[in-house]
Every structure is written in C-alpha cells, then in structure tokens.
Amino acid sequence: MSGPTPTPDRGLRLVLLATGDAPRSVRARGRLVEALERADLEGVEREEVDLTLDPAPAVRYRVFATPALLWVRDDGDDPVAAVLYGDLGDEEALLRFLSDGRPAPVP
C-alpha cells in the first residue's frame, strides 16, 4: 500500500516508533541503522520513541502498529507524511521508503 509520496523539500525527519525490547522493535532498530548507512542518510534528522515509556506520540501520529518508521514534518495539520509498518525486514521496501523522504540536494 502506498499513498502520497513525501517530497524532499518539506523538511521531513524520521521517527521510529518502538516498544522497548520487543523483538521486532530490536530488529527494526538495527535494520534502520544499517539501511541509513547504505542509503547514505546517516545525517538525516531522526528520532526514536519508546511507546512503552511515552505512548502519547502513537496517538498524535495515529500509528499503533509497531515498530513503525515515519516520515514526519512539523508543519501542517497532519505531521505524518508516510508510514512504514514492520520490523523493516523488507529491505527493498525500506530503502524505497527512505529514498522517498531523502532531503533534496542543495543546488
């Protein structure tokens, strides 16, 4: 399933919603780091939220399945530009997701 593709010029940041040491969350955490390296996106602004400690972002982002990787923007009514559910085991889907949110190159 896919929706409106986030455009790089919107100032997006990555948010990983995880739940403590749940196996899928642990796997997602590791796979995200590897994928960011591979995609040369290590410098992208990112944040990890442990919902077991602070569940409020799940409600704010309207994302309850975990782990979930989000492209988030701070402006607009809806902060979430795109969501990738799962433990990021689908490498191709992950790289495509990251690529969609890659910041536009500085001219």
Place this chain on the structure above:
Amino acid sequence: MTTTAIRKRPTGIAGLDAACHGGLPANGATLITGTPGTGKTVMALQIVANAVRDGGAGIVVTFEESPDRMLRHVASFEFAEHLHDPDRVLAIDARPRDATTVGGTFDLEGLLAVLSERRERMDAGWIVLDGLDQLLVLHGDRRQVLAHLKRLDAWAERHDASLLITAKREPEDPEVAAALRGTEHLLSTLLTVVGTLVERRLNRRFRVVKYRGSAHVADELPMMLTGEGVVLPYGLADPAATVDVADRASLPTVSDDRVGTGVPQLDDVLGGGPYRGTTTLISGAPGTSKTTLAASFAAAAAARGERALYVSFDERATGVIRNAASVGIDLDAPIRNGRLRVRSRTAWSGLVEEHFLAIAHELSEFAPSLLVIDPVSALLKAASAESAYLSVERLLAIARARGVTTVLTSLGANENPEVESTLSHTSTLADTWISLAYRVQGGERNRALSVVKSRGTAHSNQVRELILSDRGIELTDVYPFGSEVLFGTARLQKVREQEAASRVETAAHERRRSELEERLDHAAARRAEAQREEDRIRAALERERTDARAEERDRGAHATRVHARRAPDGGRRRSDGEGADR
C-alpha cells in the same frame, strides 16, 4: 486443582446479558463479527455508554472511521449522550493512514502501550477496538493475525479489562476472509451478527457462537436497532431464563381469581370467567364478533378498575372504539381515564420482532392486567426470518409471568391453511378457547358461541346464540328441535309458537279449573240447601214430636176429666181430693 468461575461484566443490554447469562468476560477479549451495517459498532458503543451511565469509563479505538464520524453515526440513539463525557470516554483515532507501507512483520505493542496507560489513568473497564480488521489485513499473514489477537486477549486478562473487538465478516472479500480465518477458534468469546433480507427488510440475527467457561444461549436470536440501540427482544423477555423451576417461590403465581368477560351469561358458562393470568383464544370467521367480544373483555377489565391493553392489527383504534360503541360497549371512557390503551399496528409494516418488542414494551411500561391481541393471526403477515409462533409464545410467556390475562382473536380454521395452522398452534397455548361461528338457518345467518375448552373449569358444551344489541353482547340458550338447534328467527318463531301453545293450554286449564270450581260451588250450595232442608225437616220433626207429646198430654188430661165426670160422685170425690177436675 481449583477452578474459578469466569468473571463477567454486565453490558447493560438486557437481552445480551440474558443471552450471556450475566455479561461478557470481565478480563478477556470478545470478538464481535458481522456483515456490514448490522450494528456491531452500535452494540460496542452502547456497552461503553451503559458503563459510563453507571459510573464507569471506556476507551474506543476506531480503525475504520474517525471518532467524530463514529459518534455522529450513533447520535440518534438514546445512549449516545453518555459518550460525550471527556473524563470517562476516550475515543482514539487509529485509522491506518493512506500513505502506509508494510516493510516487515509488526505487532500491536504500540497500541497496548497506549491502552495500558489510558486504561489505568481512566480506570476504564471496557475497551473497544472497532474495525480492527482494517489494521490486521495489512498483515496478510494469518498466523501473525492470530498471534495479535492472542496477545490482545492476554493483555485484557492481565489488565482486568473487557476488550471488545469488532471486525467485519465479509466472505465476499477474500483478503479480509483470508486474514481473519481462524480467529473464531482463538478467542474464548465470539459473537456474530448477520443481516439478511427477508421480504426486502433487513433482518438482523445475533448469536453467541461460543463463550468458553460460561453457560449461554447458543440459539440464533433476532436483533433489532431501536431508539434504545441494540435490542435482543427474545433474550430480554424470556421469563424462563429467570425462573428457577426448582424454586417454586419464583414461579409465577397461579391465580384462582376469575375475570369477568363483560357478558354475564358467558361468565356463567365459564364458571365465573377465565382464570386471571390465563390465555383465552376467540376464534371465528370474519364478522362473528371476535373483536366485539374482545372489546367486552377490555371494557370489563376497565370497569373493574384494572388496566387493559388492546393491540389491534387489522383495525385502526378509532374503528375499534366506534364499532364497540355501536353495540353498547364504551371504550372511550376507560381510554380517557387512562385504564385502557388501544394501539393500532399494521402487521406488514414491521418485522414480527418489532411488533413483539413494541407489545412487550407496553406490557412493561403500562403494566396492564389484560392484554388483547386482535387478531394474533395477523402477525403471520409480518416478515420474519423465523416463525411468528415463537413471538406469540414468548409474548404469552411474558404475560403469564406478569399475571396478565391475555385474549387472542384469530380467524377460524376454515379461512385458509395458514390461519388454520395459526389457530391450531395458538389453541394449544390457550387455556380457554371460545369458538364463534355463523349458523345459516331459515335464510339468515346467526352467531353461535361455544366453549371448546376451558382448562380447570367445568363448562357447558352447549352452543349458544350470541346476540348483539345496543345493550352489548347477550347469550341466549338455543332451541333444541329434534336433532338440531334453532337460531335467530327460527328460534324466536319456535319460542313464540311454544308460548302461544302454552297460552292456549294455560287457558284451557284455567277454563277447566273455573268450571270445576263452579261445579264445586254449586255442589256446595246444594249441600248447604240440603243441610238447610235437613235442618228444616228436623225442626219440623221436632215440632211434630213436641206437638205430639203435648197432644198426648192433652188427650190424657181430657180422658181423665171425662172419666172423672163420668164417675158416680160426679167427680166430687176427686174434687175433694186429688185429681179433682175443676
């Protein structure tokens, strides 16, 4: 090893609690599946609203529509007002986003983290996951879906929460069907609602498919959406569900009290009238005065100061009142003083269950001592996925449990096969069966009444003529004539003939009596005259005797004097002495 009974949380939906024998699991998940538009969400929200009404709290997580839209959809239900208390109802928008991709396996730990925190903060007993299938179908892996549900159930148990999960049962959608296959085996409590079209009407059926560890009604039950929300009329009103037969004190009281029918002669036939709390069936062809007799029952109840509910299926209320008034039965006055309610219902306009519910509601709210359903056979015209007989039986059971005397009218057996079937069925339920019929005789129709049966009453088996006049209903003894009985004009003519013959005979008797009395008088007069004659004769005889004695004495004295004169001394010696004749 010790076992503990399953703890339950009442839903506040009477019929549902009855079907589940007290409520749904207090610490576990219940899956409510159903075809679209059947009321799964309404049921879940109603349960939360009922909890809020009673001082509890609930969380509703929506996966299919926004919370605002969901609340708008249920705004017309009476319970909706309780869903707008922000301190005790939390609605969370959890609709999967459009811009969503799946990149591996996921779980619901994020959802549970939110629920754990909010449940504790609000002390929410009920948690609804509405349309969870919308999220689960993203998985595509059935085993993962089952694992999620298992995890939800375990969470509910650990957090002492009643978790309601609604999900569509959509066999036409292979994706949904595949994702949810097997869920029914996983959870210990599964409810289903299905909607089918019966005669172009949506007919909702509810079933407790399983409820492990708890007794429950496993039958499919009709479900309705009314202003109150979800109603399971048969679960709601099944007296048998609350009566312990072993406990005689809890059984409905059997009354020895008789209730008058408004027709004194009929009361006499029935030993004073039917027993209170029993069912009387009045059957007959159209026009045989079933409605009038039923109206008489109602008017008599009102006249006793009791309340009566008259449900008319064929006739408008005003028609029933007018027609009863034409034969001297006043329904208007008891309506005005609040003792009588006449409700008119159109059989074809609603499901059988809707009619049932309306009547059951009136029984509860108005609390009449008499219920009339006129005619009960009309219920056959109402649509239903199941037999209308069940509705009738349940209504009678409710009435009996409340001590309400019930009068049912029905077309006679000869009208059509369907009616015959109704009559046959209803008559077995009735304690008293009054049959009305036409008797065609001498070129006219007359109404005949007979009591086919009356349990617990020695009743006459004689057919009587029912006569309508402006004084109401009267029963008259028919005229037995040879091997048949005479009705109407034939009866009247025969009665008049008999009266005339009787008058002639009486006159003849009178004449003979008068003659004899005259003769007796004459005889007495003659006897008196004879007596007088005898007295006269006796007197004459006595005088004769007296005269004779006097004459005898005179003759003796004369003889003495003659003898003395003829004596030699000329009677001197005697004149000197005794016997001298001077």
